[in-house]
Amino acid sequence: MKFVYEFAEGNKDLADLLGGKGANLAEMTNLGLPVPAGFTITTQACKQYLASGVRPAGLDDEIGAHLSTLEEAMGRRLGDPHDPLLVSVRSGAAISMPGMMETVLNVGLGDASVAGLAAQAGGDERFAWDSYRRLIQMFGKTVCDVPGEEFEDALDAAKAAKGVRDDVDLDAADLRELVGAFQAVFAKHTGHEFPQDPREQLDLAVEAVFRSWNAKRAVLYRRQERIPEDLGTAVSVVAMVFGNLGADSGTGVAFTRDPGTGEPGIYGDYLANAQGEDVVAGIRNTVPLEDLERLDPDSYAELLRIMATLEGHYRDLCDIEFTIERGKLWMLQTRVGKRTAAAAFTIAAHLVDEEMIDMDEAVRRVTGAQLAQLMFPRFDLSDEPQPVTRAVGASPGAASGEVVFTAEHAVQRAEAGHRVILVRRETNPDDLPGMIAARGILTSRGGKTSHAAVVARGMGKTCVCGADEITVGEREFTVAGHTIAEGDVISVDGTTGRVYLGEVPVRDSEVVQYFEGDLDPANANDPLVSAVHRIMTHADERRRLLVRTNADTAADAARARRFGAQGIGLCRTEHMFLGDRRELVEKLILATTDADRQAALAALQPLQRDDFLALLREMNGLPVTVRLIDPPLHEFLPALEDLAVHVAVARERGERATRQEQMLAAVRRMHEQNPMLGLRGVRLGLVVPGLFAMQVRAIAEAAVALAAEGGTPRPEIMVPLVGAVQELETVRAEAEKILAEVVGDSGVPVLIGTMIEVPRAALTAGQIAEAAEFFSFGTNDLTQMGWGFSRDDVEGAFFWRYLELGIFGISPFESLDRDGVGRMVRIASDEGRAARPDLKLGVCGEHGGDPDSVHFFHEAGLDYVSCSPFRVPVARLEAGRAAVLDAPSVG
Structure with missing residues (x-):
């Protein structure tokens, strides 16, 4: 079985084998785009490693052979003291799981090769020591489970000692001392020195990426997104290009369309003198992608050409990661970009108009789950209201109203023209009239498949369940030190599960207005409504x-x-x-x-x-x-315990309770x-x-x-x-x-x-x-x-x-x-x-x-x-x- 592929050997259709990142790096390579050289270790290798706990037989030799090819292509050797090749080791599942698994940059750097990296960068010692401290920090946290906050504390101490705010203000001497501090942190937690053998660094980094498939956050993400557990991740080993070489270098993320609305345009962020993780970590404020035109017009123009090429090739919104190394643009990743529900429908309709796809493909590219998101009202949170609790968002939507604690009161208040929120420990079939009358439902018990949740979803009613911080009484409930009495106003968000005191304004869904017939798509002047109408019409035909x-x-x-x-x-x-x-x-x-x-x-x-x-x-x-x-039939009768108490009390008082006695006998008979x-x-x-x-x-x-x-x-x-x-x-x-x-x-x-x-x-x-x-x-x-x-x-x-x-x-x-x-x-x-x-x-x-x-x-x-x-x-x-x-x- 072959475990390693050169980029030129793959393509975008091999995502199951090469992962999304590896397959798309291969695709861009074959399109002739500027992609650093590298190779991809397959998902099969990952699955065998996870099953056995050791690298598959033959994998080390394949990595060695491809590493030699990479070194020949780059004219450098991994870890060479005089002219070192450095590589990144990146995860990449077949289905995009952004940020869920691990990446290690600058692999191959050590005490002996820092000077060589500085010479390679024209004598830039600061760049070399900055790259080294990044490697120790990422390797320590990702590969050896060193607490990340200890590295952050050491970095903060270095900046405080220098009297500066940003890490870019630390000079070479500061960073050399920081490397020493990082190595001490590493040794304290691992019991050994930071590894200096570049091949050992590479092998350990590959294993860490394999293991990250089963990290808690990755597992949780897969459950949320219904991604199969047995896919495994591929690992791409890519020659490093550096965005932290000075003002003429940088890194950024670009989208070929707005992932929020789907509208065409230039969307993205850029950060000068930085590596990719700096953008994700938010350690410095980025600038809008359009600013790159002023900073580096040639790279900006080339990036726009590549963005157009990729969107035309993939026929979809593309999410792109890039690095500029001293004026040279490099493409590090592309994928079909994630987007909001509104953007999904709008983009699909636009691509039909642009003759990139047909209507069948437009229907394929949207989902019922996205449509459901567009149908629920949402709170306007521009005033940043603070929730008093958060529970299970059981039925999406947004609702505000007066608190009521019984179905009867819900009906009465609703008939009097009031908006109400029915608050119960849990609901039962008898509560149905109140649930129908209420704008929203809040329970302190239950979950997504409780009675309240199932009925609320069926009615399109907002519902939050399982708010166990709430103590529900007969005419009030308490939460987080607040007492909310019947008649007080609360707001519940069935999408996020958040509960707010007072009324939070909501905005109506134009998509629901369309389905209700209140909004004519021909006259709505709303690209989203028009897109939904066109796609739904075609789906009905098919x-x-x-x-x-x-x-x-x-x-x-x-x-x-x-x-x-x-x-x-x-x-x-x-x-x-x-x-x-x-x-x-x-x-x-x-x-x-x-x-x-x-x-x-x-x-x-x-x-x-x-x-x-x-x-x-x-x-x-x-x-x-x-x-x-x-x-x-017992569901139509009073509870056995309540009836028994009522009859017993009546008898104690010498009162007649004939009907209740008959009812009690029937309930017992049918129990x-x-x-x-x-x-x-x-x-x-x-x-x-x-x-x-x-x-x-x-x-x-x-x-x-x-x-x-x-x-x-x-x-x-x-x-x-x-x-x-x-x-x-x-x-x-x-x-x-x-x-x-x-x-x-x-x-x-x-x-x-x-x-x-x-x-x-x-x-x-x-x-x-x-x-x-x-x-x-x-x-x-x-x-x-x-x-x-x-x-x-x-x-x-x-x-x-x-x-x-x-x-x-x-x-x-x-x-x-x-x-x-x-x-x-x-x-x-x-x-x-x-x-x-x-x-x-x-x-x-x-x-x-x-x-x-x-x-x-x-x-x-x-x-x-x-x-x-x-x-x-x-x-x-x-x-x-x-x-x-x-x-x-x-x-």
């Missing part, structure tokens, strides 16, 4: 997957349709039984006779019919999938150790006579009513939690009788299908498909049951540890577990369609709006995804991207 919404109210349905939803994939009817209707559900539960039960159902039916009619009207002509009631695996879904419909029948009748009557109005209803009845085909057959038989009676010859089509959310259902999908016209995968429950843990309980308990250990790259509730849950989806899809070729397949779990999961559902051959209204545009874009990523790139 995608195969339809995108529906999860909606329980007409308002949600209307918003989703404005956002481009093509129907409702999940209407959760249990959400329709909250509020004033809860009493009717209680009567149903407490019913002891058929007559009482029928009376409760009869009271609920017209309310349900009106709910369904409103949804069908909003989605006129589009499918509306109604899930029959799913959650355990379950694990309600999520108990009496719910299809089981509930089979055990409580008439419940599903009432809902089916209400759906049918609503459809007939809309048809009578001249509309085109397309209802679909979904039976939840089916695990055996016999369950579905029983419900279907009853439903078909009702549909025949109500719908009759009206011609209204009503499909009957099921959710696949129990592993047994996925494994017996061929049987179930014989009784189902569609499957909708409930991936939330399928994940819970597939993994064997409860979403509501596990995140705070151990998810953090699983993420830390790398067992999870990301929570399986955020992005679909392709290997496990995804395999069940594929099995059910394949076996279902084998039994019923026209079986319609969709997904209605939270994963329906997750970008990575959407790609999986496209690959698995599903017909549609369904997600919250706010995530509909994200799913539309990702469905389009999935389609174009399957096609060859031609632009």
Whole structure:
């Protein structure tokens, strides 16, 4: 196996082998650009080193051979006392991880070669000693884990002794003494002198870069960016060029377009008489790149030519690092530059206009995650407000309002025209009305997959979870020495997790205004809105997957349709039984006779019919999938402990509490150790006579009513939690009788299908498909049951540890577990369609709006995804991207 490549042997398509830096250095070399000579050690060498702890067999010989070639090309030898070659040793992963891994400069310098370096630089002793102190400092910190602050303390002491502020004001004698101080620091912490053998320096530096792949910050960055753990880093060994040789030298960073906005122009920074790490470390203030035109017009003109060449070659924004050595420009690195979400869309549209790429490529170059960032409002932090705490940014956005502590108060204050923030220890289904009424939600418990987080994201509601520094009382909470009472105003930032006292102003998202129809892209005079419109239009033309919404109210349905939803994939009817209707559900539960039960159902039916009619009207002509009631009935009853206390107190006082006693008996009768695996879904419909029948009748009557109005209803009845085909057959038989009676010859089509959310259902999908016209995968429950843990309980308990250990790259509730849950989806899809070729397949779990999961559902051959209204545009874009990523790139 070959471990080392000359730059001229590689190209930009070999990033997996040579890392991004090495591949792009090779590409620039082959373009004839001024790149210092060097070679790259492959990611394969890194992976073998990390696996064994030693350099792979043969690597040392390959490095020696390429080092000899480099020395011949440069006319110098590494560490030569009279005319030394120095090299940089730089990391470079296949996927850019800026600043996460290590670099060592000036490798090859030692006590014997400092004078030779000074002579090489025309007698500049200051430059030579400055280069030496930089090597000891970087090598000590990076290779030998010497505390970096000790070097900084020694440097500060040298400047203080000299009475100067900047290190450039230290002369050769000062720097010679500083080298001695640095060597003493090195020896104190390592137990040995600084190595003088240049090849030993090189080998140790290479190993340190390999090890930096597993540095904490690198691991954390990969988790955040979902970069695979097994890629490894390449190492580029490059002949040093020096930007710290005086006023005619320097170093800088340039972008071919503004990475913040995407607008064309000259963007970057330059620092004279400096090496590259000085710009990153911020030890001196840089000047705008345009100032280079005045300082060195020839180098500036050449840099502009190279920038144009690179952007034309890569057909994208390029991020460039360069050094000028005594008037000679050298290119040290280029890569496709990171950018903001706004810049990503704007640049893609501009490059289409400039005929560098086509619209397919524009769709490939943006992501749903970037689109989501553009849709959330943001705080205007120009006045620099100080947060009182920071927790988990669970649902992005910015919201200010009066603090309320109950759902009831949230609704009351919102109806009175006030903006409110609902503050709870944690939320539960009963809090839904308050969550809907609130502008934002703050909890002291939970995380990104808690109830508050999941519901808030579904509604596009700002949410901060897990603020454990907050102590929540009945009418106030305390944090950082502040007491915030009900009615006081706070501001929560669901992107950063920060919480502020008082109101922080927000600015609206123009992208949301566009999706809402309030902003015409043709007249918006906004390049971002125009870019989003063009890219979304093309994504819609290219995608195969339809995108529906999860909606329980007409308002949600209307918003989703404005956002481009093509129907409702999940209407959760249990959400329709909250509020004033809860009493009717209680009567149903407490019913002891058929007559009482029928009376409760009869009271609920017209309310349900009106709910369904409103949804069908909003989605006129589009499918509306109604899930029959799913959650355990105990969720509609008071807590067992509260009821028991109430009854006991009443008895102690000699008072009658008949209704509470009846309720207590019912709660005890229905109490379950694990309600999520108990009496719910299809089981509930089979055990409580008439419940599903009432809902089916209400759906049918609503459809007939809309048809009578001249509309085109397309209802679909979904039976939840089916695990055996016999369950579905029983419900279907009853439903078909009702549909025949109500719908009759009206011609209204009503499909009957099921959710696949129990592993047994996925494994017996061929049987179930014989009784189902569609499957909708409930991936939330399928994940819970597939993994064997409860979403509501596990995140705070151990998810953090699983993420830390790398067992999870990301929570399986955020992005679909392709290997496990995804395999069940594929099995059910394949076996279902084998039994019923026209079986319609969709997904209605939270994963329906997750970008990575959407790609999986496209690959698995599903017909549609369904997600919250706010995530509909994200799913539309990702469905389009999935389609174009399957096609060859031609632009």
